[in-house]
Amino acid sequence: MRSEKIKLINVQNMSVNDGDGLRTNVFFYGCPLRCRWCANPESFIDPNKAKVDMTDDYELDELVDKIERQGIFFRFSGGGVTFSGGEPTYKNIDVVYELAKKLYDDGYSLAIETSGYFEYDKTKDLLDLMDTVFVDIKVMDDDKHRYFTGVSNKKILENIKKIARTREYLNSNRDININGGTRYQDGLDNDSSLSGSGSNSRGDLVIRVPLIVGVNEDEENIERLGKFLGEIGDIKLEILPYHRFGLGKYNKLGLEPPSEDFDTPSNERIAEVEEKLKSYGIEIVSYK
Ligand code: SF4
DSSP states (O other): OOOOOOOOEEEEEEESSSSSEEEEEEEOOOOOOOTTOSSSSSGGOTTTTTTSOOOOEEHHHHHHHHHHTTHHHHHHTTOEEEEESTTTTTHHHHHHHHHHHHHHHHEEEEEEOOOOOHHHHHHHHHHHOOOOEEEOOOSHHHHHHHHHHEEEOOHHHHHHHHHHHHHHHHHHHHHGGGGOOSSSSSSSSTTTHHOOOOOOOTTTTEEEEEEEEETTTHHHHHHHHHHHHHHOOSEEEEEEEETTTHHHHHHHHHHOOOOOOBOOOOOOHHHHHHHHHHTTTTTEEEOO
């Protein structure tokens, strides 16, 4: 494999929230967005300018070796590897693809968590290796999206439509596509306590919404979201209530913390939002 190193902010084993079963989450350094509530600010701050450098450089072989040591857990839980960040498609897409292809060919089930802010044509081959694609939608209004994240949401929404079409195709050709690797789905993948409520199938697209009071939990945004996703059809969505777990990292890195105006929605409000979204034909899932 390439000798080029890859910069990561973390490699987390035994993760259960970002796909089916037990997973190794690989958190890539770099992100083109600047979400005002980001829980992983180490993913975008220049490590040379931060008070501490929270990144690590890995050789690809070294990373593959570290992941493959978890193989037994993937096998018995129906788990695998989740590419996360930061934004995993943002830097060194060729190296990220090479890592994914190696893991795919070795039979690992793969998932990716992405902001959706990428050039589709350059990213498609990577996405096609993924059993599950998680894409965030932060805010539907483009001006608000620019204000809260630093970029327009147009490319993200367009990419979601394209991914949905491709996923539909992968699902309808599952037998053909699955031959690329001996997927680790023959273990305990029917054990719902390990697999979450998302289905363990190739071709899933799951929209994730970080629900934040003061940003996107208002009725107008929820209606626009429901309408947009309802028109795509056959789509899964997970609500991730805002949390302030990343605060300690802001202090450590010497950064201003996120605004106190952002707040966590109540359980009642989350349930209301989920009900509303279901009325557009959206399936609500949870990987908690
Ligand atoms: S897309 Fe994710 S990693 Fe990037 S700034 Fe936003 S919350 Fe942080």
